[in-house]
Amino acid sequence: MALTRVRVKQGEIQGYPAGNQAISVFKGIPYAKPPVGERRWRAPEPAEAWEGVFHAYEFGQIEVQAVRPKNDFYRREFYPFDYPMSEDCLYLNVWTPAENAEEKLPVALWIHGGGMRQGYSNKLETDGEAFAKRGIVYVSLNYRLNIFGFFGHPDLTAEDPFHSSGNYGILDQILALRWIHENITAFGGDPDCVTIFGQSGGGRSVQALIASDLTKGLIHRAIMQSAGGLGNETLDNYSLSDCEKDGIAFFKHFGIKNVAEARRIPALELHDMFIEYSKLHFGRPSRPCVDGYLWKKDFTSLCLDGDYQDLDYMIGTTRDEDGPAPFDLAMVLEEGQRLYPDQLDEFLKIVAYEDPKECEKIMARNRPDSLLAAALSWSEMTARSGKKPSYQYLFTHVVPGEEDSLFAPLPQDKRPGKCFHSSEHMYIQQTFLRSWRPFTGEDFDLSNKMCAYWTNFVKYGNPNEPGLPVWEPYTLENRRVMELSTDPHMIEPPVNDIVAFRRDYPFTRGTKKEE
Incomplete structure (x- = not known):
């Protein structure tokens, strides 16, 4: 019988059998103090000890975020229920098949997506049972999102002992990794065999974590899905x-005098302000700096300097990701100026900027092409690195x-794509x-194969x-990727001119292409 009662640093925890009764689950374990009041926009602090037994029977409240409308595609897919949300959201969940604390099973930490603006660990499509029945201790977590997780300001930087602000959501994830390092043995897990994996905003989080010296020794393998690279x-x-300039502009827009006043704004009201501001400045503040x-x-x-962590890596995308965004020629120019300033002419030529049609x-394939190119750039970089x-x-x-x-009633060019983002x-x-x-x-046959691929990677790299x-791994001698379909097999990646340009740009940036 799997463990149902364990003792961690903060105290004793009672779990219960999962749907698969060979597995136990512990829900809603606090890994940090609630980031409310004066702790809003501060680095997370470890959870306090508790008296007696903590009954880990329910998921914690989800992060404050926008509720998806009833006719939203992704609401039907993954967000059908409106869970209670709170700024007090720093909780994690553990599924384990271990019968004792000495088993030292591999550990997988799932980081949910949602563009760092939405999402939560117990979304419809995510669960730890499949991994646990294959011998893995599976952990998922909630972390601060949108304005609560990614907001900077000079005054916040000044009060921080490390002179930083704006990255609280990532700091939450790092504290959860430290919690795993200190406590996962109690669940039969091995703190020296931890894989982080996530998709979209979760994949971006994985990218952020492997880039930080603060996570060295806490991560041993990493998977980036539809993000990263x-x-x-x-x-x-x-x-x-x-980030600080955006914080100043946010305060000015709403007439907020200082950080102390901003910390007194009720969480839901502050999020409404964030939504209003985002309509004018999309993506800010909701990304790390x-x-x-x-x-x-x-x-x-x-990465190009070789300073990234030398771990086992998996990366990939879906064929279609999301459907085309509304076309705006001015935005194409802005994207080129922002991302490829030294090769702008080449970019505009490849995307046929002078021919709007x-x-x-x-x-129309900007999103899938961009994500595929970023993943290929990553694989090319690791192949060249000697790591x-x-x-x-x-x-x-x-x-x-x-x-x-x-x-279905909408034209195909307005739909998310048949191999859609998160599918x-x-x-x-x-x-x-x-x-x-x-x-x-x-579908079940492909699922068995894919779950096996992922869990094997968690176990063995x-x-x-x-x-x-x-x-096969992507190498200089074998630049191929695994096509995951009803017949999984290795293929040459589908590279067109714009994918090739984006793939190669990280290695040529700072230089002008010869005419």
């Missing part, structure tokens, strides 16, 4: 100074039920029975096992 903006184009404390320099420079066709190579995938399987989709979740974590979609035997199609 080189050449994106997660840790490249946003400095502490930028390069602050000199968590990260010494921008991510691309760090052709440009719109090319930019461990990466395992890269491309998920191309079309999930069933598209004909019944909420978006791999239920295959990896084997949660089909929670979905409205009519999954079939071939290698996704392969006898009986599975062989997944």
Whole structure:
């Protein structure tokens, strides 16, 4: 029988059998003090000890965030229920198959997505049972999002002992990793075999964690799904100074005098202000900044200089990710100026900027092309580095039920894409029975393979096992990726001109291409 009562640093915890009764689950364990009042916009502090037994029977309250509208595609997929939300949200969950504390099983920490603006650890499609029944201690967590997790200001920087602000959501994740390092043995886990994995905003979080010296010794393997890689903006184009300027502008916009006054604003009211501000300045404040404390320099420079952590890595994307955003020629120019200032002419030529109709066709796949290119850049970088190579995938399987989709009446170019952003979740974590979609035997077969690949990687740093199609690492001699479909196999990645440009740019930035 799996453990149902354990003792951690803060005290004793009572869990209970999961749906699969060979596994136990512990929900809503506090890993930090509530980040409320004077602790708003401060680094998290370890949870206090408790008296008696903590009954870990319910998930903690979710992070403050926008509620998705009833007709939203992703609400139907993953957000059907409106959970209670609170600024007091720093809780984690553990699934374990261990029968005693001496088993030293591999550990996987799942970091949820949502663009660092939304999401929570107990979303419909995520669960630890599939990993746990394969011999892994699975942990998931909530962390501060949007304005609560990623807001900077000069006064916050001044009061911080490390002269940093704006990265509280990542600091939450690091504290959770420290909690795992100190306590996971009680659940039968091995603190020296910890894999972090996440998708979208969670994949960006993984990228942020492997870039920090503060996580050395706490992470041993990492998986970035539909995020991360080189050449994106997660840790490249946003400095502490930028973050502080945004904080000043936010205060000015709402007539807030100082940080003390801002800390007194009720959480839901503050989030409403964030939503209003985001309509004018999308993405700010909801992204980490390069602050000199968590990260010494921008991510691309760090990696190209060989300063990233030499871990086992897996990275990949879905074929379609999200559907095309509304086309705006001015935004194409702005993107080129922001991301490729030294090769702007080359970028504009490749995207046919002078021919708006052709440009719109090319930019229709901007999101999937960008994410694929960033993943390929990452794999190319690890291949060139002499460190461990990466395992890269491309998920191309079309999930069933598209004909019944909420978006079926819409034109195809307005829909999220058949291999949409996050569509791999239920295959990896084997949660089909929670979905409205009519999954079939071939879906379950692919799910078994994908869950095996992921859990093998958590255990060994290698996704392969006898009986599975062989997944080769991406190397200079073998620049191929695993296509995850009903027939998983290695393929040449689908690289067009813009993907090639974005893939190669991190290695050529700072130089002008010869005419």
